[in-house]
Amino acid sequence: MEGDPTLRLRVFDLNCWAIRYLSKRRQERVRLIGDTLRQEGFDLVLLQEVWSEQDYSDLKVKLGGCYPFSHYFRSGVIGSGLCVFSRFPILDTLLYQYSLNGYPYMLQHGDWFCGKSVGLGRCWHGGHNHFAPGSCQLHAEYCREKDAYLPHRLVQAWELAQFIRHTSKAADVVLLGGDLNMHPEDVGIRLLRGWTGLRDAFTEATRFEGCEDGCTLVPNNCFTVKTELLPFPLGIRIDYVLYKAVSSFTVKCEELKTTTGTAPGMDIPFSDHEAVMATLHIRRQGQAVGASLGTAEPTLADVVTEARTEVGVGLRAAQRQRYSTGRMAVLALLLLLLQAAAALGALAGLAAEQPFPKLSFSLLAFLAIGVLLLATGLHLFHTMEVKMLQGTEEQMRMALRALQERP
């Protein structure tokens, strides 16, 4: 880009669904992904759900020739699952872990253990030209009708947007690829796009080839759960490539492709998600363009208000949970104190004889201790949840004020 004022950047994004012991035909698919990436020679590869570091290491060895630079983002108990492979040097990286990410006791959903994050790199292309590729994933949606995780996903979308706003000036072009677990019309994605000015490669692409409506979770992928897609016969679009140019550059999406249920020329898919492949055309401009927000500002204010309302609903639910777990802990403590008084009474000989059978007495005490510990832990957790939801609501209020009184 130093001599030539234009650059064609080919980006590959995929949620790999590579969970050890759980994902079907994982090793075969990871090998397939590696082979394809090596043949196709993209410039940037943004992967999610690479939960096993061994899979990352295998890919790194295989791709070392064509993608000499890579980074695996570590977080949470299991990891973030995020990694980036690049043809250009990665100068440094930053991981931002969302403050809310589901509940540790929802073991069947498991999001809490993943440490969902956004991982941002800073790549150097030549001269003073940098671009910042990011890979991210938000909390999954398990039930669209009664989505208990919507407030958490909105907090994550907001934090992601704030993170992009504050970090984007460190590069000329920002690129974000990931499984956002939101449909294109959902409030979270409108918030993210509106508040950052990021543009959606699918809607901006000059040419498109792939699943209808750009869907990335489609019924004719053999790994998707068909019942979940019943209300959406074409599938849903939840994986995105988003971008914006920050300083004196413009970006256009020349072409966007998705896989269509199977990997090209194979009989199995890369993953239960389709891959998104974008060809971007980056051009240096004569003069600097100011950062612009994606949506007209009155509309943006509506989006922020809508998101804030949903966060408020989540806040009240979290406050109720905090209250009920606190009450449970107090009750368990009272029961323990009562038992201690009874035991002391019996020891001091106040009662003629021990009135309770010893076994059930101590079982009850252990039960009370168990409930006390559990309820206290949950109470602390919901206290944190309330704090973070309040913090986000407050930040959104501040954003609305800034939108109204924009200098």
Add this chain to the structure above:
Amino acid sequence: MEGDPTLRLRVFDLNCWAIRYLSKRRQERVRLIGDTLRQEGFDLVLLQEVWSEQDYSDLKVKLGGCYPFSHYFRSGVIGSGLCVFSRFPILDTLLYQYSLNGYPYMLQHGDWFCGKSVGLGRCWHGGHNHFAPGSCQLHAEYCREKDAYLPHRLVQAWELAQFIRHTSKAADVVLLGGDLNMHPEDVGIRLLRGWTGLRDAFTEATRFEGCEDGCTLVPNNCFTVKTELLPFPLGIRIDYVLYKAVSSFTVKCEELKTTTGTAPGMDIPFSDHEAVMATLHIRRQGQAVGASLGTAEPTLADVVTEARTEVGVGLRAAQRQRYSTGRMAVLALLLLLLQAAAALGALAGLAAEQPFPKLSFSLLAFLAIGVLLLATGLHLFHTMEVKMLQGTEEQMRMALRALQERP
């Protein structure tokens, strides 16, 4: 600054030590802090350890007239304790919570519950001029000779430095005030300054007035623990105002002051820490200056190497902890399985009679369940710790490579 190319910015930084029920004469001191801030009329006030939101609200009401803009950063169970008051509009804020912050079971140290963070604002001064004030606090040092928290504090210093590097381009001037819990010559502060190019107001100040060597934890403050300061008869300097200009601006520190054991004109101090007050002179320059690192690069590489070695020591300790808690969990599980087998055997009538007294048998089972749960929780925690330490070590390795092959 729009018309006038220079700006004098008066900054106040204080660790308020305002812990409900624990800090001595808290309400009196918070009132005193509020009164002084109102009289003195600083431009920016960066506070730490305001743990009670009620104290923040009281300050907000009192200071509303002279500091119309303020923000309280929420995180963790108790909160981050960080807040900012400003004469200039705060456009938006970003909170970054460090990935490691001590251990939840070290209740007597309590850092884990605080959600230690850095809170960054973006203030608008006029025209296109923005500055980003940040308030931060790192993990406390409880024993300098055998500092078990050094790796965690270094991870925090590194994350703080990366956060500043990635966000600083969003403003013309970056200002960081806080209790870093590190002496000026410690590796963490050299890392932070070297890797971000932040300059230390104390060493750069044209005029200085206050405690000798700029100390902020001094023996003649009636709230400090005298025994902790025995090896340092003058006190120690752990509170800092750091700054750097990013684009076409220069910043100079005209004057730095600290309080000297008591609040000005009073008989009690503001806090157990001394306040740091800096007067900065910000001037717009004709041409943009590139961001420069604070330390000559070979020295910086040495600092990163030193920090990486310490993080490696922490990593090995965390791996040992992960192993021993995992082993403990497995042993407890084996004991439970053994008991279950014995109980089933007794039920099936294999033994002539029940060989164990019921009470001690069930007590042992409860004990095993308790140990299993606790050890599993700790194992998960230390697994996360290992991941984050590995991640930081990897990032530092990448930084060293970038320093050696700097384009």
